[in-house]
Amino acid sequence: MTTAAELYALQETDLAIDGTVASLTDVEAQLGEIEELITARERVGPCREKVEQLRNSQKGLDWEAEEVRGKASDIEKRLYAGNVRNPKELEDLQADLTSLRAQLRKREDALLEVMLELDEAETALKDAEAALEEIEASWEASQASLRATQATLKEDIEALEAKRDGQVDGMDAAALSIYQALRERWQGPAVAIVERGLCRGCRITLPMSLLQKARSGLGLVRCVNCERILLVN
Numbered sequence: 190m191t192t193a194a195e196l197y198a199l200q201e202t203d204l205a206i207d208g209t210v211a212s213l214t215d216v217e218a219q220l221g222e223i224e225e226l227i228t229a230r231e232r233v234g235p236c237r238e239k240v241e242q243l244r245n246s247q248k249g250l251d252w253e254a255e256e257v258r259g260k261a262s263d264i265e266k267r268l269y270a271g272n273v274r275n276p277k278e279l280e281d282l283q284a285d286l287t288s289l290r291a292q293l294r295k296r297e298d299a300l301l302e303v304m305l306e307l308d309e310a311e312t313a314l315k316d317a318e319a320a321l322e323e324i325e326a327s328w329e330a331s332q333a334s335l336r337a338t339q340a341t342l343k344e345d346i347e348a349l350e351a352k353r354d355g356q357v358d359g360m361d362a363a364a365l366s367i368y369q370a371l372r373e374r375w376q377g378p379a380v381a382i383v384e385r386g387l388c389r390g391c392r393i394t395l396p397m398s399l400l401q402k403a404r405s406g407l408g409l410v411r412c413v414n415c416e417r418i419l420l421v422n
């Protein structure tokens with residue numbers, strides 16, 4: 190015969206399993222990438238692209254300025270070598286030189302602007318990378334701790350299930366099926382303790398005859414109201 194006390198012990202195991210399974214579900218929901226990490230990673234990409242793009246602009250402008258500088262220096266050499274005597278030709282060369290110097294200034298101004306922008310972009314990239322690194326480090330640490338908790342909870346569930354198997358072994362099928370149906374019906378305890386004549390499941394005062402029957406330990410006695418199996422201590 191299966192007693193209310195045995196079913197109560199089984200219930201304690203079942204409630205422990207329910208609680209541990211809920212904790213495991215909660216932990217597993219936290220495993221994986223978090224929004225904060227994804228956002229931080231998404232910030233780095235465009236920053237890196239901008240730096241790359243500005244570095245290319247800088248190289249292009251450097252190269253262009255160098256080319257203009259070279260042309261101007263060729264004209265200067267010709268002018269100062271004194272070989273060109275034709276006034277028209279001299280005038281043209283002077284005009285070319287003036288135009289080249291103006292072009293050079295323009296490129297140098299543009300270059301300066303690009304360098305300032307690049308400086309800003311590099312700072313932004315460094316900040317974004319540092320933020321990502323920090324979030325990654327704390328995320329990895331928390332994931333490691335979650336995985337450890339997950340493993341512990343899985344072990345706990347296994348141990349509780351083994352304990353449950355042991356408890357169920359030898360119990361009579363009818364008692365178990367009543368217990369199971371009540372557990373499903375109440376989504377929780379199927380066995381209620383009787384305290385000062387009250388069913389702790391539904392707080393109703395139990396008839397004396399029922400209490401006496403429950404105290405006798407002969408067969409399972411159920412609450413007249415909530416129908417839970419009663420356990421008198």
Ligand SMILES: [Zn+2]
Pocket residue numbers: 381388389390391392393412413414415416417
């Ligand atoms: Zn009750």
